[in-house]
Amino acid sequence: xxxxxxxxxxxxxxxxxxxxxxxxxxxxxxxxxxxxxxxxxxxxxxxxxxxxxxxxxxxxxxxxxxxxxxxxxxxxxxxxxxxxxxxxxxxxxxxxxxxxxxxxxxxxxxxxxxxxxxxxxxxxxxxxxxxxxxxxxxxxxxxxxxxxxxxxxxxxxxxxxxxxxxxxxxxxxxxxxxxxxxxxxxxxxxxx
Numbered sequence: 001x002x003x004x005x006x007x008x009x010x011x012x013x014x015x016x017x018x019x020x021x022x023x024x025x026x027x028x029x030x031x032x033x034x035x036x037x038x039x040x041x042x043x044x045x046x047x048x049x050x051x052x053x054x055x056x057x058x059x060x061x062x063x064x065x066x067x068x069x070x071x072x073x074x075x076x077x078x079x080x081x082x083x084x085x086x087x088x089x090x091x092x093x094x095x096x097x098x099x100x101x102x103x104x105x106x107x108x109x110x111x112x113x114x115x116x117x118x119x120x121x122x123x124x125x126x127x128x129x130x131x132x133x134x135x136x137x138x139x140x141x142x143x144x145x146x147x148x149x150x151x152x153x154x155x156x157x158x159x160x161x162x163x164x165x166x167x168x169x170x171x172x173x174x175x176x177x178x179x180x181x182x183x184x185x186x187x188x189x190x191x192x
Contacts (some may be wrong), residue, residue: 008032011077014101015098018079023062029079030128033119037067040112043190047110047140048084052123058180062105063089069098070107074158082125084108086136086178101129104176106136111143112191118143124154126150130157136178142191147172147184186191 011013014029019025026037040048052064067081068162078097092099107129121139129137130153136151136158145168150160166172168187174180 009034011079014079019097026081028081030072030120030124031078035116040083042108043067044083044112047142047187047190048108050139051084051108051138051140051182054180054182059086059178061089062086063091064108065092068092070101070104070132071098072128072132072134074155076110078128078131080107080125080128082107082129083110101134104134106138106174107134108138108140110140113143122148124126126160126163127158129153130160131155135176136174138174140187142187144168145188146192147187149174151175 009032014034017034017143018027028035028037048066055062055064065085065087066083068085070077070080070082070085072080083102084107086108087104091103109125111118111121121181122141126137130150133153133155135151135153139148139150141148147166147168149164149172151160152161154161166184169185172182172184174182
């Protein structure tokens with residue numbers, strides 16, 4: 001009988017695989033697993049555009065970058081492409097495909113409706129983003145019709161100490177370093 005052992009992939013091996021993936025495939029490496037990021041539906045895109053407009057009105061010094069490659073998890077051992085990454089304007093100038101998370105203000109995910117994506121956005125991504133020390137993780141959970149704001153990361157434990165959940169339609173405050181309040185009423189238009 002063969003003994004079962006867990007196999008681990010090196011980040012460098014993942015980066016080599018991702019570099020050769022077709023342009024139509026977006027790969028991530030979270031929790032020692034390679035996963036393909038789902039293609040967004042129209043409502044998913046509209047939610048991100050709504051957030052982008054709100055941020056441009058209130059934070060002209062920052063930009064919401066789409067699918068920017070980040071080094072995540074404790075000690076940067078994972079790779080993710082958040083739906084949105086809020087960072088100072090021109091923050092990523094001169095960076096390669098996978099950026100260090102230092103200086104990032106917030107990551108954003110908008111849920112898709114498949115079970116793998118829901119689990120990733122609700123469980124794995126908060127752990128990965130907290131592990132990287134990203135100050136705010138905003139989850140717009142269309143399946144639950146909630147906005148979840150994760151703050152106060154504990155990188156060593158890979159979790160956020162503070163989590164605030166509000167139903168679509170409520171006002172939600174994104175604390176510093178983001179520092180804005182969102183009226184989420186419009187999000188009711190983008191669910192099934």
